[in-house]
Amino acid sequence: MIPLGHYLIVSAVLFAIGTAGVFLRRNLITILLSIEIMLNAVNLTFVAFARQSGNLDGQIVVFFVMTVAAAEAAVGLAIVIGLYRHRESLNPDAFASLKW
């Protein structure tokens, strides 16, 4: 049997990769993808704990996380499209001004 701790370690590594992506990458789309990685790492933790404790609440939370992720991706990508129209760039450093 696989110990619970192994799932948590995988989840922690995935979350750290997502964090590193948000900090290190300079591309708005890749930053949004890194946020998706982090959400999935948390989902894995929820499912592992749901399996261990033997009730379904963790899996229910995963569905809500997926819904929120879908809404976040839709609005986030709409904002990215709007920003790209203004600046012709996906580098977040190009959007340093509060008004243009």
Added chain:
Amino acid sequence: MPETLTFYALSGLAIGASALVIGQRNPMYSVLMLIASFGALAGLYIQLDAPFVAVAQIIIYAGAIMVLFLFVVMLLNAPQEDAAEWDRSHPLRPPVVARFGGMLALLLVVQLAWALLRAGGLGGPVAGLGDADVVSSVRELGRVLFTDYVFAFEATSILILVAMVGAVVLARREGD
């Protein structure tokens, strides 16, 4: 031990693909790598007796959200970070700011490892308490979702509606 082998293969695939997501220069490849990572995670969910979550992961995440990302990457048609930017932002050749970000990520790894090592009771098998039939039952999942969590369910439907309207308004061309 086929179960253990499957676990390590799937988690290795998930971690490797996720690392490639942030290591890729072209967002198109990043999105495709993330789809591979989500597929591996769906395999892990099946191993955790959560088949419905695994199917939802494939259909919603890999099917819907990632297609949305791919669509935007193709629509913007600005796939590559230019070379100078890449040199500045590559994790292996970082300037001070990126080094600071990398330090923060490393700090997070250390903190998470420390927390996991200190927490007791993680050595037990993941299938410790629960009955696999209860956890993997779609019928039971639907019952809980539409009774105990019905308010949250309706709230998310309003959230989706608001997000749809917001996306349409934000992505609209000015003057239309």
